Amino acid sequence: MSETIARNGLLLVLSSPSGAGKSTMARRLLEDDAQFQLSVSATTRPPRDGEEHGKHYFFHTVDEFKAMRDRGEFLEHAKVFGNFYATPQTPVEEALADGRDVLLDVDWQGAQQLRDSSLGRTAVQIFLLPPSIAALESRLNVRGLDSEDVIATRMAKAKSEISHWAEYDYVLINDNLESCYSQIRTIVNAERLRRDRQRGLRDHVDRLNREFSSKDLDE
Numbered sequence: 001m002s003e004t005i006a007r008n009g010l011l012l013v014l015s016s017p018s019g020a021g022k023s024t025m026a027r028r029l030l031e032d033d034a035q036f037q038l039s040v041s042a043t044t045r046p047p048r049d050g051e052e053h054g055k056h057y058f059f060h061t062v063d064e065f066k067a068m069r070d071r072g073e074f075l076e077h078a079k080v081f082g083n084f085y086a087t088p089q090t091p092v093e094e095a096l097a098d099g100r101d102v103l104l105d106v107d108w109q110g111a112q113q114l115r116d117s118s119l120g121r122t123a124v125q126i127f128l129l130p131p132s133i134a135a136l137e138s139r140l141n142v143r144g145l146d147s148e149d150v151i152a153t154r155m156a157k158a159k160s161e162i163s164h165w166a167e168y169d170y171v172l173i174n175d176n177l178e179s180c181y182s183q184i185r186t187i188v189n190a191e192r193l194r195r196d197r198q199r200g201l202r203d204h205v206d207r208l209n210r211e212f213s214s215k216d217l218d219e
Contacts, residue, residue: 006200009096010191011119012036013104014184015111016128017158019139021174025128026105028181033188036101039092042068045083058088075117078109081153085110092119101192108164115167124191126184127168131175133158 012029016022029036042058044065053059060068065084069077077086087104095102096119104110104123111125130136136158140151165171170187174180195201 005198005204007099007192007198008122009099010101010188010197011092011096011104011123012101012188012191013106013111013114013123013125014128015106015108015125015161015164015168016174017130017136017161018154019136019158020128020130021139021177021180022105022128024177025174025181025184026103029103029184029188032185033101036103037095039087039102039104041106042074042086042088043083045085075119076106076110076113078107078113080107080109081150081157087114096122101188108161108167112164112167122197124170124187125168126170126172126187127165128172128174128180129162129165131173135175 014022014026026038030038040054040056040058042060042065044060044062045057047053047057047059051057062084065086068074069086073088073090074086075089075092077084079085085106087106087110092102092104104114106114108127114120114123115125130139133155137151137155140154172180172183191197
């Protein structure tokens with residue numbers, strides 16, 4: 001049986017224009033990989049049917065949100081489509097230190113702030129592109145979550161969102177769900193094995209050196 005090496009958690013960031021697939025990919029990762037936990041965001045938008053405070057989002061008033069922001073409690077925050085969103089900092093830091101992987105489903109504004117944060121150097125950021133603008137609009141209509149006015153607003157924002165693609169570590173074209181998901185899993189597996197993320201390697205090498213020292217290598 002191979003030795004399990006202790007490692008720091010992986011902070012994985014997924015971004016895309018609305019409808020390009022980040023929420024679907026995030027949901028698949030959480031279902032398939034028990035090492036991941038979703039960072040629960042704070043928001044000022046009202047809950048949708050079935051959403052629970054503390055499980056899907058932390059729902060706050062605008063005044064509550066701004067007070068938390070001013071106290072430095074957020075790792076990143078942004079205003080999107082008239083509502084505020086943020087990632088509470090302490091739970092993410094505690095999870096990573098404990099070796100648990102954290103998934104962030106954020107827009108480009110949140111990813112940009114995260115790159116400038118204390119965790120910026122350790123985060124792995126993936127941007128998903130749609131295969132075409134027509135496909136993007138079709139996905140927004142098919143999922144049936146938003147009104148026509150909201151869909152039009154999201155489409156108008158898509159060009160600006162896509163312009164930030166080059167800021168990410170990895171950029172994938174989501175033209176096939178299974179293929180794109182497989183690429184994300186490949187990235188995750190590789191990033192978990194990075195030398196600087198495996199904090200237990202130093203102890204392992206030290207033990208190997210002690211074993212060398214205990215032997216007469218001239219035998």
